[in-house]
Amino acid sequence: MNNIAVIYQSHYGTTQKYAEWIAQALDADLLNRKKVSVSDLSQYDMIIYGGGLYAGGLLGIDLVSKSKFKHLVVFTVGLADPKLMDYAEIMAKAFQNQAYQPDQVYHFRGGIDYPKLSFLHRSLMTLLKKTVEKKSDSEISAEGKAILETYGQKVDFIDKEVLIPLLTYVKEILA
Ligand SMILES: Cc1cc2nc3c(=O)[nH]c(=O)nc-3n(C[C@H](O)[C@H](O)[C@H](O)COP(=O)(O)O)c2cc1C
Incomplete structure (x- = not known):
């Protein structure tokens, strides 16, 4: 099997959980983005x-958006339902160099646990909720909808099954 590194950055553990599942399924190295630099990544095929x-x-994302790798797959973890989301702006901001884009991008749903949020994050969510509430229904984005539906609660949407397309893709590419 080829050399694969799964790298994650996570504040509250949902992205880390997906990364752990992926690394386990692919027998890959699992790395915390805060503990690696670009030079550590040259040894990997993917x-x-x-x-x-x-x-x-x-x-x-700046760890991988500025250097070229043999194979790069990216996944995002957010609160909004990926089926309702348009990720074009987020990905354009993440990969500003149009000449260099990931091979594949996947979007997964995480969760939120308000009692565990830092003071800064909780304040930001309160501010965001107030902004969303001022909008008319048709103006509310998928993220705004998710904030209103889950505000103040503990919700967990993480699901191992959603990883199947990513795992299938990687296995095909590196077969
Ligand atoms: C301050 C703050 C801002 C957030 N902004 C977004 C966002 O723009 N879009 C989204 O889908 N989810 C957003 N979320 C939800 C997180 O993406 C979600 O909780 C995710 O599961 C967090 O991943 P982590 O547990 O790996 O840190 C936000 C959460 C917080 C606390």
């Missing part, structure tokens, strides 16, 4: 990078 979505940005 990099699978996963980051949590925070205020429309993909955590830690």
Whole structure:
């Protein structure tokens, strides 16, 4: 089997959980983005990078968005339902160099646990909720909808099954 690194950046563990499942299924190295630099990655045939979505940005993506790798697969983990989301703007911001894009991108749903949020994150969510509430129904984005539906609660949408397309793709490419 080829050398694969699964790298993640996660504040509250949902992205980390998906990364752990992927690494386990592919017998890959699991690395915390905060503990690696680009030079550590040259030994791998494939990099699978996963980051949590925070205020429309993909955590830690600069690690892999500026250097070229043999194979790069990216996954995002957010609160909004991926079936309702348009990720074009997020991915355009994450990969500003149009000439270099990941081979594949996947979007998974995480969760949120309000009592566990940091003061800063909880304040931000309160602010976001107030902004969303001022909008008319037709103006509310998928993220806004998810904030209103889950505000103040503990919700967990993580699901191992959603990884099947990513795992199938990687196995085919590196077969
Ligand atoms: C301050 C804050 C901002 C967030 N912004 C977004 C967002 O823009 N889009 C989204 O889908 N989810 C957003 N979320 C939800 C997180 O992406 C979600 O909780 C995810 O599962 C977190 O991943 P982690 O547990 O790996 O940190 C936000 C959460 C917080 C606390």
